[in-house]
Amino acid sequence: MPTSVLKSRTRTDYPYFLTYRTRWSDNDQYGHINNSIYYHLFDSVINSYLIAHCGISPSSPDSSSPIGLVVSSHCEFFQPLSFPQTLVLGLRVNKLGRTSVEYEVGVFSQDADEVAAVGGYTHVFVGKTSRRPVKDGMGEQLRKGLEMLRFEDGTEKKARL
Template identity: 60%
Template sequence: MTQPPSDSVKHRTRASYTYFLTYRTRWSDNDQYSHMNNSIYYHLFDSIVNTYLIERCGLDPGSQQGKGNIGLVVESHCQFFSPISFPDVVDLGLRVTKLGTSSVSYEVGVFLTGKEGVAAVGGYTHVFVDRESRKSVRIDGEMRNGLNGLYTPTPKL
């Protein structure tokens, strides 16, 4: 997946995103350099995407055990612009940048509470497949409607 130039991503604002979730950092999120460990950003991306899928797209993880369709992450990325560390509180902004027949690409903006500019921008691509066969499936129904509600084209700068 081709990423936009760093300077355009760096200038994302809250207005670039349509859904938000707040996260309070934990002491254990810090690495040896006293800022949030890179792996925590991916934890946050996964948390906001799955919260949205549960709240707005009909995903019910409890009823999907052993059957149905699942989303597999096939690509991920993150660009870091300013440090975050405990005890910061961050707001995560989410949008869909691409919605295909069986795949969806998400972008997450990480903002320090009270700040307009992003501290980091990242995301990933899900391909939806049948849990058993691992063959791709169409995104339709409530899932497609919910993801369409999150779709916003890349902002022009």
């Protein structure tokens, strides 16, 4: 997606939010949040949503439950953020396939409507033990939960959460 489109994102472009209170250790030697921390943030908002709304239980001993493996990731940075800011992480789904999903995360300072960073990753859902894409596609509960975050042609498909 073009950088100009990502940079123009606002909170209204995301249906799900998670708040994150930055820590002193999130800052790098230049006084802003280290680039690697953004990937921790993406992982937190995505997996929090999957657990709460999609029936995913990563620590379940049930070997028939699918797990999501990250196959690609990205991040565009627009404004520096740093401790002690509180951040708001917005989540949406840009593409939803039979066994894969492309997430987008907008990172906002608590009081700002302008996005500070946009990134995300693609999950492929695989069997826990086989590590192969699930044959029947993702389950109904998982798909239904992800559909709630799906955007098509720049418009939200489902009601906000």
